[in-house]
Amino acid sequence: MSGTDPVCTETAPSAAHGGPVSVALARVARMHRIAAGRRLRELGLYPGQEMMMMRLWDCGPVRQSELIQSLGLDASTVTKMLQRMEHCGLVLRRPDPADRRAVLVEATDEGRSLRVGVEGVWSDLEQASLSGLGPDDRAELERLLGVVADNLREEAGEAGECPAPPRGC
Amino acid sequence: MSGTDPVCTETAPSAAHGGPVSVALARVARMHRIAAGRRLRELGLYPGQEMMMMRLWDCGPVRQSELIQSLGLDASTVTKMLQRMEHCGLVLRRPDPADRRAVLVEATDEGRSLRVGVEGVWSDLEQASLSGLGPDDRAELERLLGVVADNLREEAGEAGECPAPPRGC
């Protein structure tokens, strides 16, 4: 703060003086991920898998390529994650008859059964994170995060929506 | 957005309706990390290592345990990261003569030489992320993130400061 102490009195590293918001964002993001991980563990999920399941709950049988697109993840990441989740019985994969390259992914009953739990985790996480913030503050935070997301979207890939719903999607 | 379409028209998964801010935060965090990773790669750093280096630049020779504390990471994570960074010549490790359990860590000259580059990366990232936001919006975002960090701090570990500067720290 003040005084002659040259360094290391602040929580933010001095080399990051050019990006205080980025520092705060990185810290919050890690904490948030940890907090989510703790809650998800009790459901038998690892962090990141909850987003996959949400996508599957919304979309029904989907092509893996669409999951990659909508989650904004690398193809290999999705492949491996789905392999593990299939092995755990959360997910079902089968070749797409219309395109023998593609793989259709679908939540199993066991996977669907997690929905309530995940929704609870997510709500609880929201409540824990935003404690002490009124509705207007929350809306403002959401708005500002949206702006940042738009700024980073072009250079850091996309986490968009389901592009072309062929049927139930 | 409107109409009878039941699902999967929104960018946010419907199962996450209970936590819109958490969804936004998770998305922004991943984009932000990717954007940071792209920039850091050109410096020869992996994401996460820049924070380590910042700490070392600020603190000089530090105990590994203090790094663990200030970065809020797991001890094993720090051990392995430092082993790799030492092998790359960014960092120097030696046993603490005052406590033979402890390890003192210090940036090498090569490690110190990255400081300018990392500062540039961080500033550039800040600028890219916050484009379109005025000073008041930025301050507001920082404030709100601070509140969230405080909320999550107790349950998700700490990323605090250098606790007891023995000398140069």
Added chain:
DNA sequence: ACCCATTGCTTGGCCAGCCAAGGTAATCTG
């Protein structure tokens, strides 16, 4: 009809990060 670019997915390799378990050294306690 054929060749080639594109798309979709997989594999291998690497790093960040977590937990659990273990080993050594310092410190607290009886």
Added chain:
DNA sequence: CAGATTACCTTGGCTGGCCAAGCAATGGGT
């Protein structure tokens, strides 16, 4: 002073996540 506890670090094992390289199927161009 000896034994128990605590602090510090390391190792192994697992997942998320990335990139690069590779393979198979589709589709477009000539």
